Amino acid sequence: MDNNNGKKSSEKLIDNADTTNSDVNKKLLEIRDSIDAIDDQFLQLLSQRAECAEKVAQIKRETGEVDLWFYRPEREAQILNRVTENNPGPLKNERITAIYREIISSCLALEQSIKVAFLGPNGTFSQEASKKHFGHAVETVPMGSIGQVFKEVENGTVDYGVVPIENSTEGVISYTLDVFMHSPLKISGEITLRIHQNLMTVNKDWRTIKRVYSHPQSLAQCRQWLNDNLPNVEQIPVSSNTEAARRAKEDPESGAIAGALAAKIYELDIAYSNIEDSKDNTTRFLVIGKQDVPQSGKDKTTLMISAKNRSGALYHLLAPLAAHGLDMTRIESRPSRNANWEYYFFMDIDGHSSEPNVAKALEELSEESELMRVLGSYPKAVL
Numbered sequence: 001m002d003n004n005n006g007k008k009s010s011e012k013l014i015d016n017a018d019t020t021n022s023d024v025n026k027k028l029l030e031i032r033d034s035i036d037a038i039d040d041q042f043l044q045l046l047s048q049r050a051e052c053a054e055k056v057a058q059i060k061r062e063t064g065e066v067d068l069w070f071y072r073p074e075r076e077a078q079i080l081n082r083v084t085e086n087n088p089g090p091l092k093n094e095r096i097t098a099i100y101r102e103i104i105s106s107c108l109a110l111e112q113s114i115k116v117a118f119l120g121p122n123g124t125f126s127q128e129a130s131k132k133h134f135g136h137a138v139e140t141v142p143m144g145s146i147g148q149v150f151k152e153v154e155n156g157t158v159d160y161g162v163v164p165i166e167n168s169t170e171g172v173i174s175y176t177l178d179v180f181m182h183s184p185l186k187i188s189g190e191i192t193l194r195i196h197q198n199l200m201t202v203n204k205d206w207r208t209i210k211r212v213y214s215h216p217q218s219l220a221q222c223r224q225w226l227n228d229n230l231p232n233v234e235q236i237p238v239s240s241n242t243e244a245a246r247r248a249k250e251d252p253e254s255g256a257i258a259g260a261l262a263a264k265i266y267e268l269d270i271a272y273s274n275i276e277d278s279k280d281n282t283t284r285f286l287v288i289g290k291q292d293v294p295q296s297g298k299d300k301t302t303l304m305i306s307a308k309n310r311s312g313a314l315y316h317l318l319a320p321l322a323a324h325g326l327d328m329t330r331i332e333s334r335p336s337r338n339a340n341w342e343y344y345f346f347m348d349i350d351g352h353s354s355e356p357n358v359a360k361a362l363e364e365l366s367e368e369s370e371l372m373r374v375l376g377s378y379p380k381a382v383l
């Protein structure tokens with residue numbers, strides 16, 4: 001493909017290369033020409049895809065289809081599941097899904113601009129999770145607390161929210177569950193994010209730092225590493241990892257534990273990377289909104305239930321699930337705060353509430369419980 005100078009772009013790049021390498025150059029030229037030709041086709045296809053998204057938007061607008069939701073988590077999950085199943089390689093499924101998420105994100109942006117609130121400030125893992133799920137074409141808006149993320153979505157100042165729900169090392173984030181007790185919002189998706197923690201500092205020798213700042217969750221995720229490598233360093237919990245990075249920037253005798261994004265924002269050097277104790281340290285986030293999400297084919301349902309005050313209460317809650325062959329993948333209990341020793345149970349079950357066996361089990365569960373709310377049926381996280 002010719003560029004402005006009438007030269008192939010690959011030719012231009014190797015103009016000054018050593019002529020003794022002409023064989024290598026020739027081979028490179030050929031491959032780069034193929035890449036250019038593929039990119040041209042790719043660009044045409046991308047534009048065609050974007051035009052399809054515009055047509056979809058027009059139909060949604062004209063017909064008022066399904067409450068006018070432009071963002072369709074079930075459809076996105078189906079696309080991502082399909083491309084990972086059909087991926088011929090050599091690109092890994094993680095890379096394929098990342099690329100497709102960005103394509104869908106850009107197409108969605110043509111349909112409607114979307115705002116997503118997350119637990120701020122900028123640079124937190126919650127922001128990383130929001131970008132991973134919604135792509136970079138959405139606007140992410142930092143909030144001061146998980147409660148505020150809920151509030152902004154409830155008020156409609158943003159379209160969706162992303163809140164952490166559990167970490168594979170540290171367990172459930174009970175605050176998020178507690179906020180659900182008083183919120184009408186629904187869950188429309190989940191995101192899993194591999195969490196890599198890093199020690200960052202302006203100090204030339206990280207072994208001489210005297211203090212380390214981080215969010216309590218992150219300090220806990222690196223407990224062993226800190227004991228082994230910085231046993232006498234004071235650990236100072238702060239409100240976020242980005243705040244930790246900000247302090248480390250100002251205090252050369254200190255370091256921060258945070259994600260790579262925070263290091264970038266505060267221009268800190270990463271002195272030691274991947275210091276999390278568990279090598280598959282993962283945090284799960286929920287996408288919250290006002291939307292009921294149709295079936296994607298690979299779904300889960302989250303319930304909030306309070307048991308009737310009687311013997312074998314939990315047994316009575318579990319029996320309908322067993323009777324309809326449903327898997328319960330998680331259960332958490334939280335004090336109700338209405339009365340002593342009364343609890344709410346948060347349950348995840350496999351399947352979507354519109355599947356007949358799930359619907360039947362939910363009906364029976366509702367009879368067995370004091371109160372039951374379906375917080376959402378939504379697609380399982382894709383990579």
Ligand SMILES: O=C(O)C(=O)C[C@]1(C(=O)O)C=C[C@@H](O)C=C1
Pocket residue numbers: 053056057070071072073075076079103104105107108111
């Ligand atoms: O299928 C739709 O409803 C679309 O709006 C298209 C599309 C896409 O780009 O594939 C875009 C946004 C939605 O969240 C899901 C899918």
